[in-house]
Amino acid sequence: MAVWLVLLAAIFVPLEKLFALRREKIFRAGIAADLAYYFLNGIVPALVASVPVGLAAYAAHLWLPQAATAGFARLPVAVRLLAALTVAETGFYWGHRWSHEIPLLWRFHAVHHSPAHVDWLVNSRGHPVDFVFTRLCGLIPLYALGLGSPLDGAGGSATVTAMVLGPLWGFFIHANVRWRFGPLEWLIASPAFHRWHHTNDSPAVIDKNYAPMFPWIDWLFGTLYLPNDRQPAVYGTATVVSSGLARQLLDPFGRDRSIDSTASAAQPDGDPDGGRNRASASAKP
Secondary structure, three states: OHHHHHHHHHHHHHHHHHOEOOOOOOOOOOHHHHHHHHHHHHHHHHHHHHHHHHHHHHHHHHHOOHHHHHHHHHOOHHHHHHHHHHHHHHHHHHHHHHHHHOHHHHHHHHHHHOOOOOOHHHHHOOOHHHHHHHHHHHHHHHHHOOOOEOOEHHHHHHHHHHHHHHHHHHHHHOOOEOOOOHHHHHOOOOHHHHHOOOEOOOOOOOOOOOOOOOHHHHHHOOOOOOOOOOOOOOEOOOEOOOOOHHHHHHHHHOOOOOEOOOOOOOOOOOOOOOOHHHHOOOOOO
């Protein structure tokens, strides 16, 4: 994980300096917490999710007709990968959407929305419970449908590729770069697409763009928002999120996560721990 962190930093730090949408310091406020989340969420969700995902894969191995799984394994790699990505992305979409719409899940997901800035490392910021839940929503259908099996290397290769591509693309769509993809933005997620998911500009534009990679999934379910002529002015959430790492991890298990519906959407951007987390600008639960 340390090697991956160095590689990711070597890619995204120069890109965010050369093509920045907003000027940010490399060692900005909250970076220590984000680094801690990087290692925590690189280990804990994989360990916790491995058991239910393994059970789903084993159940599919027992119950699904062998002809179905064998037929999938014989498909071209590109077709298997597209099918695996589509199923996983649909599951991730609904897991992510439920994390916004169900108050109990939002308690955990609000941690990810607490920063008042968005850059590549914000991808790692999130409660491990939130990471486990969304990961299960994407991977259990994938294995339960027999689209990949750890018992079959040929069938599982597309699944493994999908599992690697997803997190890597997550770092990219959080990157603080001003790139736009033109018409391709409707097919593949861009940083501009995902910034609107983190916006707190107004109630009319929050709770949009849940899909990690495929914006057309948001289009299918009516949650796509991608204007061509502007970018979000404000990021953050009105949910009370503590500034300390330990409190962020413990608070969702305890006290209520209140929403300050009157919070200003014009507070200064930049410091995720400098006040906005205690009365920040809004994403509904």
